[in-house]
Amino acid sequence: MMRKFALAANAFPTDKDALAVDNELTNVRQFLGKLSPVKSVLMMAFFEGFIQRFMAYLACLAADQGSTEFEYTDVHGVCDIEHTEGLYKVLAAEIALAPSDSDEDLFEGVTLLRALIEQIIRPS
């Protein structure tokens, strides 16, 4: 669905697009490689929540590009609500299983992913 969406908007990624987000993407990948349960689930809950809200904007960008292909944005705007809810339930369960140290930055993944999202929107 996403590939169809990007192609229809004449926005299929190039090597330049991939390289523009490479540093921030690498940071997120390395963070997830640590396999920290609470931090990882929190990051994905944040991401699902963001995507759910971002879909309308993404569809608007595509429409302004002349696209009429919106299956991807239509589907994800709806189903990510349930995904986000599910991830917060998992987060509660993970916290109950393994309470974190009070000085631990549980938002480490969220912060890294936010930087990646900002780089997607406004590449430096």
Next chain:
Amino acid sequence: MKMGEHTFLVAAKEVASLVTARRGLWETPNMPGQNGSNGSHSLGSTADMSYAVAGQTHADGRLSSPLSSAFANPTVEMEIATTAIINELMDALPDSKRLTSEERRGIIARYASVLEGNFIYWMTATVIATKA
């Protein structure tokens, strides 16, 4: 209305809805704060900034909002903080109509580049990491 005030009002509405939606989660046994730990967590600099606008905080981190009981649960606390960050990101999005075609194409392409090659890998890594 200043941006901070707007964010506060939005956050207050979200707290109210979360109070209703998450009531069951507060009763989850062995949550931090209910088993001897203080239930406090460092939210990180980005989250702290967003979290601060969700209510007035005392020096010890307690919220003075009448809805402060909602924050006793760390999951609710985190959801409110992440929602505030999402709000900040959404508020900062450039107007599509004011972007050039190449700028619009770039946002879609970079988003697709990240999602297509990574999303399933990220979810899989998260599933592997979880213990519940």
